[in-house]
Amino acid sequence: DVKVTQSSRYLVKRTGEKVFLECVQDMDHENMFWYRQDPGLGLRLIYFSYDVKMKEKGDIPEGYSVSREKKERFSLILESASTNQTSMYLCASSSWTDSSYNSPLHFGNGTRLTVT
Amino acid sequence: GQNIDQPTEMTATEGAIVQINCTYQTSGFNGLFWYQQHAGEAPTFLSYNVLDGLEEKGRFSSFLSRSKGYSYLLLKELQMKDSASYLCAVRDEDNYGQNFVFGPGTRLSVLP
Numbered sequence: 128d129v130k131v132t133q134s135s136r137y138l139v140k141r142t143g144e145k146v147f148l149e150c151v152q153d154m155d156h157e158n159m160f161w162y163r164q165d166p167g168l169g170l171r172l173i174y175f176s177y178d179v180k181m182k183e184k185g186d187i188p189e190g191y192s193v194s195r196e197k198k199e200r201f202s203l204i205l206e207s208a209s210t211n212q213t214s215m216y217l218c219a220s221s222s223w224t225d226s227s228y229n230s231p232l233h234f235g236n237g238t239r240l241t242v243t
Numbered sequence: 244g245q246n247i248d249q250p251t252e253m254t255a256t257e258g259a260i261v262q263i264n265c266t267y268q269t270s271g272f273n274g275l276f277w278y279q280q281h282a283g284e285a286p287t288f289l290s291y292n293v294l295d296g297l298e299e300k301g302r303f304s305s306f307l308s309r310s311k312g313y314s315y316l317l318l319k320e321l322q323m324k325d326s327a328s329y330l331c332a333v334r335d336e337d338n339y340g341q342n343f344v345f346g347p348g349t350r351l352s353v354l355p
């Protein structure tokens with residue numbers, strides 16, 4: 128089974144702090160994603176990476192940056208946390224070659240971030 | 244623009260059948276996915292449709308009509324453990340064909 132692991136389940140940070148959310152996957156997947164999930168809005172893509180050091184902006188990249196130095200690890204960085212970044216953050220991975228089901232996303236358990 | 248609609252909440256009785264609808268308008272189409280998400284947990288993949296018709300997988304079935312931009316997830320013989328949110332997602336052509344557009348999710352409550 129694919130395992131996507133997020134380093135923290137719950138985080139509480141203060142406004143203005145720099146926040147790092149870490150994600151590791153163990154299935155050698157090429158693609159990794161960061162989403163945020165808010166009630167009534169569904170999952171919204173923040174950033175996507177299809178290879179080491181490669182990144183693409185998603186729908187809501189403002190206030191976020193990412194880093195992918197190794198294939199298995201994808202980090203989300205909040206440069207200066209704000210209260211409107213309080214949310215559930217979900218990391219996911221997928222493979223180009225998982226053609227049996229057209230490369231579904233495999234999700235981590237999420238990090239619930241509260242910014243006060 | 245991109246838009247996916249689902250009912251916000253549904254309630255059904257244990258042992259019954261429930262149908263969760265999803266309508267979509269997206270730029271391109273490379274498949275429709277259903278995910279199940281229990282409270283506080285990760286979404287897990289349930290089903291995938293890329294051609295019109297019904298895909299059956301045990302108690303769960305998913306239907307797709309591409310011409311109508313419509314899908315449904317059918318859950319039979321409901322069990323209490325089926326209480327969860329169900330997410331409809333369309334994979335479109337952005338981000339090298341890896342872009343998933345998600346609906347808001349349908350929270351299903353199964354009552355005894």
